[in-house]
Amino acid sequence: MTALSDLNYSVLDLVPVRADAGPAQSLHNSLDLARHAEALGYTRFWVAEHHNMDGIASSATAVLIGYLAGGTSRIRVGSGGVMLPNHAPLVIAEQFGTLASLYPGRIDLGLGRAPGSDQMTARALRRERSGSADDFPEDVEELSRYLGPRTDDQRVIAVPGHDTDVPLWLLGSSLYSAQLAGMRGLPYAFASHFAPRYLHEAIRTYRNHFKPSTVLDKPYVMLGVPMVVADTDEQAEYLATSVYQRILALMRGQSLMQRPPVASMDGLWLPHEREAVSSFLGLAMIGSPQKVKAKVEVLLEQTGADELIFTCDLYEHSDRLRSYQLLAEALQAD
Template identity: 80%
Template sequence: MKRLSDIKISALDLVPVRADKGPAHSLRNSLDLAQHLEKFGYNRFWVAEHHNMDGIASSATSVLLGYLAGGTSTIRVGSGGVMLPNHAPLVIAEQFGTLESLYPGRIDLGLGRAPGSDQMTARALRRERSGSADDFPDDVLELMSYLGPRTPEQKVIAVPGTGTHVPIWLLGSSLFSAQLAGMYGLPYAFASHFAPRYMHEAIRVYRNHFKPSDVLDKPYVMLGVPLVAADTDEQADYLATSVYQRILNLMRGQSLVQQPPVETMEGRWLPHEKAAVADFLGLAMIGSPQKIRAKLDVLLEQTQADELIFTCDLYEHADRLHSYELLAQLAQG
């Protein structure tokens, strides 16, 4: 049976923007977090493409990855993910081929098929392109061809990009990408940090459809997990109220800038909203190290995941660093 000490742990940073700070502060914190996690022994550090959200500062994902990779030396950095319908595959191949050329062996390219924004923003991003999630399977193959070796008949090449073999991951919160990742023989990351309901089914579909490839000879599953670790359960519950407020505002279509923790959420949400936030955070690890260890042991026993990638959107940067440090101590036994 797998335990936390048997697997790799990683981090997905949503580069949260505080209510009293701006994006520049968030971006500097992201690099500081990556540098600390490198020392703590984390495997990879990913950021996600989101647009038109005032509380998330990672919209220019490949630019941010260059900043993060340049400020670290060993930890893998990557996208969790790039929303491929927003981009021409050649552009992404050139961007990540450039990153891989500058920081060889450290770049990951996680791909999603959602726009990472609302439809109005998606149109503003694409302008004349008719990008669609329906094109995703073909776009992934096109992107893989740009990053692989050049073939004699290939007329369009990515420079940098060709022959870099940047590792591609498929990300998803439903069953579509799970099946596609299996068919293409690619590693799969499930977005259980916000959509845990279909996690077990997605893992089953991925493993059942998996075909060995030049990339993998067997399935590789990574799961997203929300994290709020503190010295005591009571402190973790208090810090988690910042996360609850952020998700509640997301559901209400309100500002996503981070809010400080509060003593209680009573009076701040309606019963159905409380239930919806709880469903969103169904896989959340909130508590002391002892409590989190027990929950993670159950998760790994049930899923046999190969890697866990944790999100931790706490208001104070110091609390976030401490949360990840406590987890690293657990992972090291």
């Protein structure tokens, strides 16, 4: 079991958009949150590639990472993740090689094999590129070569990119990436913030297949965790209704623009929808600092995770800042 004092804890920002503010404000809020997280002692700050979603402003992931890294000084900044089938590995190597050259020792490259969008959008992104999820292992290997030492016989190089050795992570919500991460000896991040069903099986698969590498001598597991921390359990439950509404909208194919919290979800969802949202948020930690700290301790006991990356998708930016502050203070308390 990972002791609370040894736990690394991080931020996954979905860069949520409000209808009355727009993407520009969301991007400025993301930097404000990154600076806040840095001051509070969070390990890393990740943003994820999503496309064709009106309520998420992190589609140009590498560009946003540059903005965030440039506005902070110590915290690691990276992707959680870049959806590699959407891109030629050389392009990603050049982008993240550039970031690593500008901000040495601070850039992470988390990789996913899903499109981060619907199939129509995936086709619009790729055009003539024939890449697919089936190519993922080969694409990861190619990307790794571009970021590693240049060889004498290498005819295609990433500039910037080669010799930067940007840390690679594999991300996943199923068992495929868990197995691949283990076999490659890479750190593994499981998307339990939206797909908790396979959590324990994925961790077992990763650890059972793990082979030591030049990167890691033992497995390293990160888990995504939805989180809402407030001064009281009641306040946290109230704020969390914004999260419930957003996930409900996702399931219904509606706009993902943030919605303000409500006193009750009664009448907003049907019984089967409530059950589906609850399943989606199966790992969510919602409550007072004391309640959430206790939940974190249980999760660590059950999984032995090395790191937790928390996402907090609240309507008011000030409530998000407060939530991450309360969480950090709870995890740092004796």
